[in-house]
Amino acid sequence: MTANRPIVLIGGAGLGPWAWERVAPILNDHGLRTMTPQLRTTGDDATPAAAVGLDDWVEDVSGALTGHPDATLVAHSFAGYVAAAVLERRPHSIRQLVLIDAVLPQPGKSWFDVMGSGVTAFMTSLAHEGSVPWFSREQLDQLYPDNSISDADFAWMQQHLTAQPIGTYTQPAINKPLNATDASVAYVRCLRTSPPAADVSAEQLGWRYRTLDAGHWPMITNPAETAHVIMDLAA
Template structure:
């Protein structure tokens, strides 16, 4: 590991820099610098969601890694689409990409394309002012029964969560298969998520790790999440 290695942490739908508060101190204690980019509409950013596209998020992430000599990018959940786009467009901008229970894009297809018209129609019907809200507690329990988020954590998250710009679901992320990526790529699967967030059988050359956690391990299992990131960052 380069002494100046920086770990760039990007959360999935609804999350912002705040989501990594339990992980970054651990990484810092192990000698890593950390960056938690605030993509447009996330965290404290007040850009209207109806104006934001996936390309905007890729641009924001590109700005965050610009000038970092030894960047290790961790992309959680939907941030897999953002990170994959950055890797295709600027392959030399990061040394390693770690997908953390991330959804993986398909060439020339948006998330809506992959999920199909019924899901796209349902998500669009939920949208207000160009964005879809995060889960209610009932939806979370139904869709992710092993999430591990206790009531206090859910209340904390709800005070920070932001809606997801609908255009990010409709935009294409990559034009070439991820297997052509020149960077060092790893995938961490959270075992309490069913079905898995991604099919890894088409990526046999990647490093694979697992976490005995739900889909938001930076919230529910920060020590274990930090440890697997450290292990992969040093490999």
């Protein structure tokens, strides 16, 4: 892979460009060019969450990809929904898609549709001003018991984390199954996420497949390993 083919890094719920601060320098040191687009409401963007839906994030990523048809798009966790929508709507906009412990959308169904009424009711009950706050330390350890996020990591994350707009959970991402016809697709499973973020069979889907001995946020807890698996798949 050459530096004129950028690696575009998109984090999952609550994350922004800051979440890649430990990974991007490693990629850059290996001669690669990284991009960390600012999606509305994430990081220091002040767009009201109630005004933001999945389509807005798809538009933000699509804008970042403009002029970079040979880019590798790396999507973590919920960003799998965003990346899948970008690939379906702009099939020639990226060269490769790398999904890191990503949630995989189902055609015609929103994240809430897939997760079911119980999860939808719980998440909605937590919502405030059109968004769902990120986990407390107790919630994080209950839902992801082997997350490997240290107290220092968590304190750093809390300085930057943002709530997730409800609108991103209510809109379907794709109308047809995600496939590797228009771009090379790879999936990276974090082995310490239980249950898995997605039930992926690389052979069945025809995707390349890798694993990381890490929790669900490997860019925070295992940045060197995360960078190297990205380099491997983007080569």
